[in-house]
Amino acid sequence: MTQTTEDDRLLIEAAQADSARFVEIYERHVDRIYAFVSRRTENRAVAEDITSHVFEQALATIGRFEWRGLPVSVWLYRIASNAIADHWRERSRHSDEPVPDVPDPGEVEDIDRRIALYQEVERLPDLQRHVIRMRFAEEKSIREVAAALNRSEGAVKQLQLRALEKLRKSMGGHG
Amino acid sequence: MAERRLTDRLDETVDAILRRGDATGALRDRELAPLARVAADLRHYPSPDFKARLRAQLESQIERKPIMTTVAATPSVREGFSTVTPYIRVSQEGLVDFLTKVFDAEETFSGRGGGGGMHREVRIGDSMLMIGEGGVGSGSVMPIRPVAFHVFVKDVDATFERAVAAGAEPVGKPEDRHYGERSGFVRDAFGNYWFIATPLGPQSLANALRTVTPSLLLKDAAEYVEFLKRALGAIDEMRAPGPSGELRYGRVRIGDAALELGEGDPMPGSFMLYVADPDSWYHQAIAAGATSIMPLGDQPYGRVGGVQDMTGNQWFFSRPVTARS
Numbered sequence: 001m002t003q004t005t006e007d008d009r010l011l012i013e014a015a016q017a018d019s020a021r022f023v024e025i026y027e028r029h030v031d032r033i034y035a036f037v038s039r040r041t042e043n044r045a046v047a048e049d050i051t052s053h054v055f056e057q058a059l060a061t062i063g064r065f066e067w068r069g070l071p072v073s074v075w076l077y078r079i080a081s082n083a084i085a086d087h088w089r090e091r092s093r094h095s096d097e098p099v100p101d102v103p104d105p106g107e108v109e110d111i112d113r114r115i116a117l118y119q120e121v122e123r124l125p126d127l128q129r130h131v132i133r134m135r136f137a138e139e140k141s142i143r144e145v146a147a148a149l150n151r152s153e154g155a156v157k158q159l160q161l162r163a164l165e166k167l168r169k170s171m172g173g174h175g
Numbered sequence: 176m177a178e179r180r181l182t183d184r185l186d187e188t189v190d191a192i193l194r195r196g197d198a199t200g201a202l203r204d205r206e207l208a209p210l211a212r213v214a215a216d217l218r219h220y221p222s223p224d225f226k227a228r229l230r231a232q233l234e235s236q237i238e239r240k241p242i243m244t245t246v247a248a249t250p251s252v253r254e255g256f257s258t259v260t261p262y263i264r265v266s267q268e269g270l271v272d273f274l275t276k277v278f279d280a281e282e283t284f285s286g287r288g289g290g291g292g293m294h295r296e297v298r299i300g301d302s303m304l305m306i307g308e309g310g311v312g313s314g315s316v317m318p319i320r321p322v323a324f325h326v327f328v329k330d331v332d333a334t335f336e337r338a339v340a341a342g343a344e345p346v347g348k349p350e351d352r353h354y355g356e357r358s359g360f361v362r363d364a365f366g367n368y369w370f371i372a373t374p375l376g377p378q379s380l381a382n383a384l385r386t387v388t389p390s391l392l393l394k395d396a397a398e399y400v401e402f403l404k405r406a407l408g409a410i411d412e413m414r415a416p417g418p419s420g421e422l423r424y425g426r427v428r429i430g431d432a433a434l435e436l437g438e439g440d441p442m443p444g445s446f447m448l449y450v451a452d453p454d455s456w457y458h459q460a461i462a463a464g465a466t467s468i469m470p471l472g473d474q475p476y477g478r479v480g481g482v483q484d485m486t487g488n489q490w491f492f493s494r495p496v497t498a499r500s
Contacts, residue, residue, distance in 0.1 A: 019237045020234075020237050022233065022237060023230060023233060023234060023237070026229075026230060026233055027230070030221070030226055030229070030230075031221060034219070034221045035219060035221075038219040038221075039219070044222070047219070048221075048222070048225050048229075051221075051225075051229070052229050052232070055229060055233055056232070056233070056236065059233055059236060059237070113216070114216050114219065117213070117216050117217065117220075118220055118221070121217075121220065126316075130316070132217065132220070133220075133222075133223060135189060135193075136189075136193070136214075136217040136218065136220045137220050137221065137222035137223065137224075137225075138222060138224075139193055141190075142186055150318060150319070154182070157182035157183065157185070157186050158182055160182070160185065160186065160189065161181060161182045161185055161210070164185065164210045164213050164214060165210065167213050167217075168209050168210060168212075168213045171213065
């Protein structure tokens with residue numbers, strides 16, 4: 001058993017004994033599940049709805065969860081893949097394309113890279129981080145970001161460039 | 176000049192990624208391509224607000240002990256401060272001098288802020304105010320904008336004259352008011368309003384307030400009181416309705432600090448709350464409908480997170496490193 005799965009086992013047991021500990025499972029896996037879901041859904045609102053469903057479902061069922069030696073992420077991926085399949089069935093699209101229970105190794109690598117990138121965003125200088133959050137997470141235009149930060153549009157474009165250059169550098173050029 | 180062009184090309188690429196998920200046009204541009212790949216990965220960057228809201232929802236489902244039964248009675252964890260301290264941002268220096276001349280303010284701290292401006296703290300009677308002068312960087316989360324205060328003094332007439340002599344614009348000369356105060360109103364050079372008052376009798380509000388109390392002017396003040404109760408555990412202490420049923424004057428208490436509010440042209444402000452458990456306050460405010468503007472994090476001066484509510488008021492929750500337990 002790896003350290004990660006042993007940590008997972010202890011955390012699952014802790015959350016089963018005291019559901020308040022479930023928040024730690026959430027914090028540890030939310031970026032991963034969101035990344036998995038957002039690759040397979042059409043927009044941010046749907047990805048957020050399904051990610052919410054995954055963790056609400058996991059919280060509701062953690063008492064019945066039986067430890068079988070697999071990482072917690074596998075359990076969460078399975079809830080997510082079912083929710084994604086339900087979503088597309090409701091939309092009557094892609095019904096003949098089954099959603100994999102868990103991502104393949106290539107996709108895991110891609111998800112890991114994105115999670116590392118998101119962590120690098122948190123390390124950006126304040127203003128650059130605000131620009132990246134507003135531009136990408138809130139999908140604001142340059143004009144809206146400039147107004148919110150009381151900066152010129154040119155200054156915000158410069159901050160966006162500096163932030164992306166810094167992220168590219170910290171990701172080792174593999175952005 | 177070349178870099179300026181790159182900023183524009185990059186921005187067009189980011190727009191294309193956000194609108195269509197398409198960065199292929201950028202891949203032929205050697206300078207732009209590596210940045211476009213990073214931008215393409217950021218297209219799915221999860222919103223910190225979403226994550227905070229979901230966490231708050233889960234915590235609510237877990238039925239953790241309601242925090243507001245305890246926090247409302249909790250005093251500030253920063254020595255000398257009440258639970259709520261107004262933070263006034265101004266474009267340049269001058270406000271501290273004004274407060275010193277008019278209200279005998281005593282400066283208790285002054286230091287260079289992270290954004291290059293000055294962070295200053297002053298005491299007026301039993302109240303603290305924080306002032307940010309100039310600067311950029313982290314301070315820009317908090318906009319420069321005027322706010323309003325109710326200040327109790329021994330002699331409103333003399334204080335009013337000092338304020339005008341110090342450059343304030345008279346808004347209302349001192350008069351005896353029906354609510355048990357003799358009050359005069361001024362606006363300082365930065366646009367902040369100061370409602371200066373001397374209590375006249377037992378019906379005065381002075382006993383319920385500190386020397387300086389923030390006055391929140393806003394639309395739908397009655398509804399906002401309900402939000403403050405949900406988000407910050409505010410205790411609804413007083414409501415005086417106007418002729419149309421609107422909240423002409425209200426007072427709430429948060430921890431050991433009072434806030435006044437009433438209908439008016441909105442003048443939102445920024446407030447620092449020194450609390451033992453900033454995480455709980457932050458998540459509770461977001462669950463009540465506020466938006467994160469500063470995710471919780473550990474700074475050299477302590478743990479802090481901030482939210483903005485629907486009226487534009489900003490609430491920063493902080494546990495300083497020197498907090499008493």
